[in-house]
Amino acid sequence: MATYQQHIRVRSRKLGLLIYDARISRSRKVESCAKAMGLSVEAYQSIEAGESAPTLPQLESLAFFLDIPLEHFWGNQALSTLVSPDPVEQPAQLKELRQRIIGTRLRMARSTLNLSLSELSLKTNIPVDKIQRYEMGQEAIPLPDLELLASTLEIRNEDLFDQRGMIGKWRSDKVTAQNIMDLPPEVRAFISKPVNLPYLELAMRLSDLSAEKLRGVAEGLLEITY
Structure with a gap:
Protein backbone atom coordinates (compact mmCIF):
# COMPACT_ATOMS: atom_id res chain seq x y z
CA MET A 1 0.00 0.00 0.00
CA ALA A 2 2.81 2.37 0.90
CA THR A 3 4.53 1.66 -2.43
CA TYR A 4 1.31 2.32 -4.34
CA GLN A 5 0.68 5.61 -2.53
CA GLN A 6 4.27 6.66 -3.10
CA HIS A 7 3.92 5.88 -6.83
CA ILE A 8 0.72 7.91 -7.07
CA ARG A 9 2.29 10.81 -5.21
CA VAL A 10 5.44 10.85 -7.35
CA ARG A 11 3.52 10.48 -10.60
CA SER A 12 1.04 13.19 -9.62
CA ARG A 13 3.86 15.59 -8.79
CA LYS A 14 5.61 14.83 -12.08
CA LEU A 15 2.38 15.34 -14.01
CA GLY A 16 1.78 18.56 -12.16
CA LEU A 17 5.22 19.87 -13.11
CA LEU A 18 4.80 18.85 -16.76
CA ILE A 19 1.37 20.47 -16.95
CA TYR A 20 2.62 23.64 -15.29
CA ASP A 21 5.62 23.75 -17.62
CA ALA A 22 3.39 23.16 -20.68
CA ARG A 23 1.06 25.96 -19.67
CA ILE A 24 3.93 28.41 -19.08
CA SER A 25 5.61 27.48 -22.35
CA ARG A 26 2.37 28.34 -24.20
CA SER A 27 1.78 31.51 -22.14
CA ARG A 28 -1.66 30.36 -21.06
CA LYS A 29 -3.54 31.38 -17.95
CA VAL A 30 -4.71 29.00 -15.25
CA GLU A 31 -8.32 29.92 -15.97
CA SER A 32 -8.14 29.02 -19.67
CA CYS A 33 -6.45 25.67 -19.00
CA ALA A 34 -8.96 24.83 -16.29
CA LYS A 35 -11.80 25.60 -18.71
CA ALA A 36 -10.22 23.44 -21.41
CA MET A 37 -10.09 20.51 -18.99
CA GLY A 38 -13.61 21.14 -17.71
CA LEU A 39 -12.39 21.85 -14.17
CA SER A 40 -12.72 24.59 -11.63
CA VAL A 41 -9.69 26.81 -11.12
CA GLU A 42 -9.17 25.26 -7.69
CA ALA A 43 -9.24 21.71 -9.07
CA TYR A 44 -6.81 22.64 -11.82
CA GLN A 45 -4.41 24.30 -9.38
CA SER A 46 -4.54 21.15 -7.28
CA ILE A 47 -3.34 19.17 -10.31
CA GLU A 48 -0.50 21.59 -11.04
CA ALA A 49 0.54 21.39 -7.39
CA GLY A 50 0.71 17.60 -7.66
CA GLU A 51 -2.01 17.17 -5.03
CA SER A 52 -4.30 15.36 -7.45
CA ALA A 53 -3.99 13.86 -10.91
CA PRO A 54 -6.01 14.46 -14.10
CA THR A 55 -7.93 11.79 -15.95
CA LEU A 56 -6.84 10.76 -19.42
CA PRO A 57 -9.75 12.60 -21.11
CA GLN A 58 -8.84 15.73 -19.14
CA LEU A 59 -5.19 15.42 -20.16
CA GLU A 60 -6.18 14.85 -23.78
CA SER A 61 -8.27 18.01 -23.71
CA LEU A 62 -5.38 20.00 -22.27
CA ALA A 63 -2.89 18.60 -24.80
CA PHE A 64 -5.24 19.57 -27.63
CA PHE A 65 -5.80 23.03 -26.18
CA LEU A 66 -2.06 23.68 -25.79
CA ASP A 67 -1.19 22.03 -29.13
CA ILE A 68 1.21 19.65 -27.42
CA PRO A 69 1.59 15.92 -28.26
CA LEU A 70 -0.13 13.83 -25.63
CA GLU A 71 3.01 11.68 -25.39
CA HIS A 72 4.82 14.66 -23.88
CA PHE A 73 3.21 13.94 -20.52
CA TRP A 74 4.88 10.54 -20.44
CA GLY A 75 8.31 11.98 -21.06
CA ASN A 76 10.96 13.73 -19.03
CA GLN A 77 11.65 16.76 -21.24
CA ALA A 78 10.43 20.11 -19.94
CA LEU A 79 9.22 22.33 -22.75
CA SER A 80 10.68 25.39 -21.07
CA THR A 81 14.20 24.00 -21.56
CA LEU A 82 13.63 24.29 -25.30
CA VAL A 83 12.80 27.97 -25.02
CA SER A 84 15.38 30.76 -25.03
CA PRO A 85 16.57 31.62 -21.50
CA ASP A 86 16.11 35.27 -22.37
CA PRO A 87 12.53 35.52 -23.69
CA VAL A 88 12.65 39.33 -23.92
CA PHE A 161 10.12 33.41 -45.18
CA ASP A 162 12.35 32.16 -42.39
CA GLN A 163 13.75 28.80 -43.51
CA ARG A 164 16.19 27.86 -40.77
CA GLY A 165 15.31 29.52 -37.49
CA MET A 166 12.86 28.52 -34.81
CA ILE A 167 9.92 30.00 -36.71
CA GLY A 168 11.18 28.44 -39.93
CA LYS A 169 11.20 24.99 -38.35
CA TRP A 170 7.74 25.53 -36.91
CA ARG A 171 6.40 26.59 -40.29
CA SER A 172 8.13 23.67 -42.03
CA ASP A 173 6.64 21.21 -39.54
CA LYS A 174 3.18 22.73 -40.02
CA VAL A 175 3.47 22.60 -43.82
CA THR A 176 4.68 18.99 -43.70
CA ALA A 177 1.85 18.01 -41.38
CA GLN A 178 -0.70 19.72 -43.61
CA ASN A 179 0.72 18.02 -46.71
CA ILE A 180 0.35 14.66 -45.00
CA MET A 181 -3.22 15.47 -43.95
CA ASP A 182 -4.02 16.34 -47.59
CA LEU A 183 -3.08 12.83 -48.70
CA PRO A 184 -5.82 10.21 -49.22
CA PRO A 185 -6.68 8.39 -45.96
CA GLU A 186 -5.33 5.07 -47.21
CA VAL A 187 -1.98 6.66 -48.10
CA ARG A 188 -1.75 8.34 -44.67
CA ALA A 189 -2.48 5.01 -43.03
CA PHE A 190 0.25 3.33 -45.09
CA ILE A 191 3.02 5.82 -44.36
CA SER A 192 2.13 5.98 -40.66
CA LYS A 193 3.03 2.32 -40.12
CA PRO A 194 6.71 1.79 -39.22
CA VAL A 195 6.63 -1.63 -40.89
CA ASN A 196 6.18 0.12 -44.25
CA LEU A 197 9.34 2.20 -43.88
CA PRO A 198 11.42 -0.04 -46.22
CA TYR A 199 8.89 0.51 -49.01
CA LEU A 200 9.03 4.27 -48.50
CA GLU A 201 12.82 4.25 -48.53
CA LEU A 202 12.74 2.19 -51.73
CA ALA A 203 10.37 4.70 -53.31
CA MET A 204 12.74 7.52 -52.32
CA ARG A 205 15.68 5.76 -53.95
CA LEU A 206 13.69 5.05 -57.11
CA SER A 207 12.64 8.69 -57.35
CA ASP A 208 16.32 9.66 -57.66
CA LEU A 209 16.91 7.36 -60.64
CA SER A 210 16.93 8.64 -64.19
CA ALA A 211 14.20 7.56 -66.62
CA GLU A 212 16.67 5.25 -68.36
CA LYS A 213 17.63 3.48 -65.14
CA LEU A 214 13.98 3.15 -64.16
CA ARG A 215 13.24 1.46 -67.48
CA GLY A 216 16.09 -0.93 -66.77
CA VAL A 217 14.64 -1.77 -63.35
CA ALA A 218 11.19 -2.31 -64.90
CA GLU A 219 12.63 -4.60 -67.59
CA GLY A 220 14.46 -6.58 -64.94
CA LEU A 221 11.26 -7.06 -62.98
CA LEU A 222 9.46 -8.25 -66.10
CA GLU A 223 12.17 -10.83 -66.74
CA ILE A 224 11.80 -12.14 -63.20
CA THR A 225 8.01 -12.28 -63.50
CA TYR A 226 7.89 -14.18 -66.78
Whole structure:
Protein backbone atom coordinates (compact mmCIF):
# COMPACT_ATOMS: atom_id res chain seq x y z
CA MET A 1 0.00 0.00 0.00
CA ALA A 2 2.81 2.37 0.90
CA THR A 3 4.53 1.66 -2.43
CA TYR A 4 1.31 2.32 -4.34
CA GLN A 5 0.68 5.61 -2.53
CA GLN A 6 4.27 6.66 -3.10
CA HIS A 7 3.92 5.88 -6.83
CA ILE A 8 0.72 7.91 -7.07
CA ARG A 9 2.29 10.81 -5.21
CA VAL A 10 5.44 10.85 -7.35
CA ARG A 11 3.52 10.48 -10.60
CA SER A 12 1.04 13.19 -9.62
CA ARG A 13 3.86 15.59 -8.79
CA LYS A 14 5.61 14.83 -12.08
CA LEU A 15 2.38 15.34 -14.01
CA GLY A 16 1.78 18.56 -12.16
CA LEU A 17 5.22 19.87 -13.11
CA LEU A 18 4.80 18.85 -16.76
CA ILE A 19 1.37 20.47 -16.95
CA TYR A 20 2.62 23.64 -15.29
CA ASP A 21 5.62 23.75 -17.62
CA ALA A 22 3.39 23.16 -20.68
CA ARG A 23 1.06 25.96 -19.67
CA ILE A 24 3.93 28.41 -19.08
CA SER A 25 5.61 27.48 -22.35
CA ARG A 26 2.37 28.34 -24.20
CA SER A 27 1.78 31.51 -22.14
CA ARG A 28 -1.66 30.36 -21.06
CA LYS A 29 -3.54 31.38 -17.95
CA VAL A 30 -4.71 29.00 -15.25
CA GLU A 31 -8.32 29.92 -15.97
CA SER A 32 -8.14 29.02 -19.67
CA CYS A 33 -6.45 25.67 -19.00
CA ALA A 34 -8.96 24.83 -16.29
CA LYS A 35 -11.80 25.60 -18.71
CA ALA A 36 -10.22 23.44 -21.41
CA MET A 37 -10.09 20.51 -18.99
CA GLY A 38 -13.61 21.14 -17.71
CA LEU A 39 -12.39 21.85 -14.17
CA SER A 40 -12.72 24.59 -11.63
CA VAL A 41 -9.69 26.81 -11.12
CA GLU A 42 -9.17 25.26 -7.69
CA ALA A 43 -9.24 21.71 -9.07
CA TYR A 44 -6.81 22.64 -11.82
CA GLN A 45 -4.41 24.30 -9.38
CA SER A 46 -4.54 21.15 -7.28
CA ILE A 47 -3.34 19.17 -10.31
CA GLU A 48 -0.50 21.59 -11.04
CA ALA A 49 0.54 21.39 -7.39
CA GLY A 50 0.71 17.60 -7.66
CA GLU A 51 -2.01 17.17 -5.03
CA SER A 52 -4.30 15.36 -7.45
CA ALA A 53 -3.99 13.86 -10.91
CA PRO A 54 -6.01 14.46 -14.10
CA THR A 55 -7.93 11.79 -15.95
CA LEU A 56 -6.84 10.76 -19.42
CA PRO A 57 -9.75 12.60 -21.11
CA GLN A 58 -8.84 15.73 -19.14
CA LEU A 59 -5.19 15.42 -20.16
CA GLU A 60 -6.18 14.85 -23.78
CA SER A 61 -8.27 18.01 -23.71
CA LEU A 62 -5.38 20.00 -22.27
CA ALA A 63 -2.89 18.60 -24.80
CA PHE A 64 -5.24 19.57 -27.63
CA PHE A 65 -5.80 23.03 -26.18
CA LEU A 66 -2.06 23.68 -25.79
CA ASP A 67 -1.19 22.03 -29.13
CA ILE A 68 1.21 19.65 -27.42
CA PRO A 69 1.59 15.92 -28.26
CA LEU A 70 -0.13 13.83 -25.63
CA GLU A 71 3.01 11.68 -25.39
CA HIS A 72 4.82 14.66 -23.88
CA PHE A 73 3.21 13.94 -20.52
CA TRP A 74 4.88 10.54 -20.44
CA GLY A 75 8.31 11.98 -21.06
CA ASN A 76 10.96 13.73 -19.03
CA GLN A 77 11.65 16.76 -21.24
CA ALA A 78 10.43 20.11 -19.94
CA LEU A 79 9.22 22.33 -22.75
CA SER A 80 10.68 25.39 -21.07
CA THR A 81 14.20 24.00 -21.56
CA LEU A 82 13.63 24.29 -25.30
CA VAL A 83 12.80 27.97 -25.02
CA SER A 84 15.38 30.76 -25.03
CA PRO A 85 16.57 31.62 -21.50
CA ASP A 86 16.11 35.27 -22.37
CA PRO A 87 12.53 35.52 -23.69
CA VAL A 88 12.65 39.33 -23.92
CA GLU A 89 15.93 40.04 -25.71
CA GLN A 90 16.25 36.97 -27.90
CA PRO A 91 13.21 37.64 -30.15
CA ALA A 92 14.43 41.21 -30.77
CA GLN A 93 17.87 39.90 -31.73
CA LEU A 94 16.35 37.34 -34.04
CA LYS A 95 14.16 39.95 -35.68
CA GLU A 96 17.15 42.21 -36.30
CA LEU A 97 19.07 39.31 -37.85
CA ARG A 98 16.10 38.37 -40.01
CA GLN A 99 15.77 41.99 -41.14
CA ARG A 100 19.41 42.03 -42.28
CA ILE A 101 18.96 38.73 -44.13
CA ILE A 102 15.87 40.07 -45.91
CA GLY A 103 17.69 43.28 -46.79
CA THR A 104 20.59 41.32 -48.25
CA ARG A 105 18.16 39.20 -50.27
CA LEU A 106 16.59 42.36 -51.72
CA ARG A 107 19.98 43.86 -52.54
CA MET A 108 21.12 40.69 -54.30
CA ALA A 109 17.92 40.52 -56.34
CA ARG A 110 18.30 44.17 -57.38
CA SER A 111 21.89 43.52 -58.43
CA THR A 112 20.83 40.47 -60.45
CA LEU A 113 18.31 42.60 -62.34
CA ASN A 114 20.90 45.36 -62.82
CA LEU A 115 18.64 47.94 -61.20
CA SER A 116 20.02 51.01 -59.49
CA LEU A 117 18.50 52.34 -56.28
CA SER A 118 17.01 55.21 -58.27
CA GLU A 119 15.42 52.87 -60.80
CA LEU A 120 13.93 50.70 -58.06
CA SER A 121 12.65 53.81 -56.31
CA LEU A 122 11.01 54.96 -59.54
CA LYS A 123 9.29 51.60 -60.00
CA THR A 124 8.03 51.35 -56.40
CA ASN A 125 7.62 55.00 -55.35
CA ILE A 126 9.67 54.19 -52.25
CA PRO A 127 12.32 56.86 -51.54
CA VAL A 128 15.91 55.92 -52.37
CA ASP A 129 17.21 56.55 -48.85
CA LYS A 130 14.49 54.32 -47.40
CA ILE A 131 15.28 51.48 -49.80
CA GLN A 132 18.94 51.83 -48.90
CA ARG A 133 18.14 51.55 -45.18
CA TYR A 134 15.96 48.53 -45.91
CA GLU A 135 18.75 46.80 -47.81
CA MET A 136 21.27 47.50 -45.05
CA GLY A 137 18.93 46.15 -42.40
CA GLN A 138 18.92 49.52 -40.68
CA GLU A 139 15.14 49.92 -40.79
CA ALA A 140 12.37 47.38 -40.37
CA ILE A 141 10.42 46.87 -43.60
CA PRO A 142 6.62 47.19 -43.30
CA LEU A 143 4.94 44.27 -45.01
CA PRO A 144 3.29 46.34 -47.78
CA ASP A 145 6.69 47.81 -48.71
CA LEU A 146 8.29 44.37 -48.64
CA GLU A 147 5.58 42.91 -50.87
CA LEU A 148 5.99 45.76 -53.32
CA LEU A 149 9.77 45.41 -53.42
CA ALA A 150 9.56 41.62 -53.73
CA SER A 151 7.11 41.85 -56.62
CA THR A 152 9.26 44.40 -58.45
CA LEU A 153 12.41 42.35 -57.89
CA GLU A 154 10.70 39.13 -58.98
CA ILE A 155 10.98 37.48 -55.55
CA ARG A 156 8.25 35.18 -54.31
CA ASN A 157 6.99 36.09 -50.85
CA GLU A 158 7.63 32.50 -49.75
CA ASP A 159 11.31 32.87 -50.61
CA LEU A 160 11.62 35.55 -47.93
CA PHE A 161 10.12 33.41 -45.18
CA ASP A 162 12.35 32.16 -42.39
CA GLN A 163 13.75 28.80 -43.51
CA ARG A 164 16.19 27.86 -40.77
CA GLY A 165 15.31 29.52 -37.49
CA MET A 166 12.86 28.52 -34.81
CA ILE A 167 9.92 30.00 -36.71
CA GLY A 168 11.18 28.44 -39.93
CA LYS A 169 11.20 24.99 -38.35
CA TRP A 170 7.74 25.53 -36.91
CA ARG A 171 6.40 26.59 -40.29
CA SER A 172 8.13 23.67 -42.03
CA ASP A 173 6.64 21.21 -39.54
CA LYS A 174 3.18 22.73 -40.02
CA VAL A 175 3.47 22.60 -43.82
CA THR A 176 4.68 18.99 -43.70
CA ALA A 177 1.85 18.01 -41.38
CA GLN A 178 -0.70 19.72 -43.61
CA ASN A 179 0.72 18.02 -46.71
CA ILE A 180 0.35 14.66 -45.00
CA MET A 181 -3.22 15.47 -43.95
CA ASP A 182 -4.02 16.34 -47.59
CA LEU A 183 -3.08 12.83 -48.70
CA PRO A 184 -5.82 10.21 -49.22
CA PRO A 185 -6.68 8.39 -45.96
CA GLU A 186 -5.33 5.07 -47.21
CA VAL A 187 -1.98 6.66 -48.10
CA ARG A 188 -1.75 8.34 -44.67
CA ALA A 189 -2.48 5.01 -43.03
CA PHE A 190 0.25 3.33 -45.09
CA ILE A 191 3.02 5.82 -44.36
CA SER A 192 2.13 5.98 -40.66
CA LYS A 193 3.03 2.32 -40.12
CA PRO A 194 6.71 1.79 -39.22
CA VAL A 195 6.63 -1.63 -40.89
CA ASN A 196 6.18 0.12 -44.25
CA LEU A 197 9.34 2.20 -43.88
CA PRO A 198 11.42 -0.04 -46.22
CA TYR A 199 8.89 0.51 -49.01
CA LEU A 200 9.03 4.27 -48.50
CA GLU A 201 12.82 4.25 -48.53
CA LEU A 202 12.74 2.19 -51.73
CA ALA A 203 10.37 4.70 -53.31
CA MET A 204 12.74 7.52 -52.32
CA ARG A 205 15.68 5.76 -53.95
CA LEU A 206 13.69 5.05 -57.11
CA SER A 207 12.64 8.69 -57.35
CA ASP A 208 16.32 9.66 -57.66
CA LEU A 209 16.91 7.36 -60.64
CA SER A 210 16.93 8.64 -64.19
CA ALA A 211 14.20 7.56 -66.62
CA GLU A 212 16.67 5.25 -68.36
CA LYS A 213 17.63 3.48 -65.14
CA LEU A 214 13.98 3.15 -64.16
CA ARG A 215 13.24 1.46 -67.48
CA GLY A 216 16.09 -0.93 -66.77
CA VAL A 217 14.64 -1.77 -63.35
CA ALA A 218 11.19 -2.31 -64.90
CA GLU A 219 12.63 -4.60 -67.59
CA GLY A 220 14.46 -6.58 -64.94
CA LEU A 221 11.26 -7.06 -62.98
CA LEU A 222 9.46 -8.25 -66.10
CA GLU A 223 12.17 -10.83 -66.74
CA ILE A 224 11.80 -12.14 -63.20
CA THR A 225 8.01 -12.28 -63.50
CA TYR A 226 7.89 -14.18 -66.78
